[in-house]
Amino acid sequence: MEKRIINPWQWQDQRSYVQAVEVKQSQSILYCSGQAAVHADGQSSSGDMRTQLIESIQNLEKVIITAGYEFKDIARLNIYTTSADELFTCFDVFQDWIAKHGIKQASTLLEVKGLFETLKVELEATVIR
Structure with missing residues (x-):
């Protein structure tokens, strides 16, 4: 797989994302559903935002x-x-977390009216190899 990062500016670097990612000659693509702070037993977390972000990751x-x-x-x-x-x-x-793993991803942050039950944050990823 070839992965090329496109950043016409530098300001996004401080925000931990890139403007675009071009992928060539990939073998497979993994589309992940939104992952939130849901415990292994299926119960939604009632923790604060920091706790839920850690659990979502x-x-x-x-x-x-x-x-x-x-x-x-x-x-x-x-x-x-x-x-x-x-x-x-x-x-x-x-x-x-982004820095630790050397992730260079295109991202969008959306504030929504609500998520399922008591959830506060959800992460949706596309992974390519």
């Missing part, structure tokens, strides 16, 4: 690992949240 990791992909191959990662202001108070968790 852990659930996304589990799906990607189970499928046999690597985090660095995430090409698109959309974030849905019930409060962008609240998410930005713990955005360091997300940015540290």
Whole structure:
């Protein structure tokens, strides 16, 4: 697989995403459903935003690992949240995770009216190898 990052500017670097990702000669694509802070027993978390963001990342990791992909191959990662202001108070968790794995992904952050039950954040990824 060939992965090319397109960034006509530098300002997005501080926000932990890229403007576009071009993928050539890929073998397969994994489309991940939105992963939120849902426990193994199916119960939605009632934790705060930081706790739910950590749990959402852990659930996304589990799906990607189970499928046999690597985090660095995430090409698109959309974030849905019930409060962008609240998410930005713990955005360091997300940015540290992105940096740790060398992920260079196109992203969109959307504030939504609500998510399922008590959920506050959901991560939706496309992973390509």
